[in-house]
Amino acid sequence: MNHQPFESWLLDDLPLAPEQKRELTSHLRTCSHCTALAETGLALRTPRMVSPAPGFAQRFQARLAAQRIAERRKRFWGIVIFSLVGMGALVLLTFPLLRGLAASPAEWINVVLGYLLFIFSSVQALTEVGSVFLRVVPGFVPPFVWMVLASALAGMSLLWTVSIWRITRVPQGVQS
Numbered sequence: 001m002n003h004q005p006f007e008s009w010l011l012d013d014l015p016l017a018p019e020q021k022r023e024l025t026s027h028l029r030t031c032s033h034c035t036a037l038a039e040t041g042l043a044l045r046t047p048r049m050v051s052p053a054p055g056f057a058q059r060f061q062a063r064l065a066a067q068r069i070a071e072r073r074k075r076f077w078g079i080v081i082f083s084l085v086g087m088g089a090l091v092l093l094t095f096p097l098l099r100g101l102a103a104s105p106a107e108w109i110n111v112v113l114g115y116l117l118f119i120f121s122s123v124q125a126l127t128e129v130g131s132v133f134l135r136v137v138p139g140f141v142p143p144f145v146w147m148v149l150a151s152a153l154a155g156m157s158l159l160w161t162v163s164i165w166r167i168t169r170v171p172q173g174v175q176s
């Protein structure tokens, strides 16, 4: 590897132009010889550093600790975001239920039962659709698959809409 002009720059310790500095940094990233030279120069120029090495190991450990902290912070925020999204989805799903919390115990039970029924029927419908699919799909040509998929989706969304409408209607009906 060609270490010029970087080697003389480091040895002469001349003030460098920004462009030269950039070149030097990119060379140091790939060249261990010049990196060692730069480190030595830095050590010689800084009086504090001359005293028996504060040590590569220590600096390395410090960097490692910082990296670990950063990683932990990243993981923490990942968990925060993940739980926020999960909570948002949960609130969306249980919104009809939460509305019933303000009502009296009898209404509350009514709402809970309606909600459970709604979930149960949804799961049942889903498994039925799934089993029909599993039985029927292998013998199909693609256009039919898409037709069945579309009608199944339409049926499911209709079921959901009707169920949600019925659940949200219950407290209002009792209150009035």
Ligand SMILES: [Zn+2]
Residues within 6 Å of the ligand: 001, 002, 003, 004, 006, 027, 031, 032, 033, 034, 035
């Ligand atoms: Zn070099």
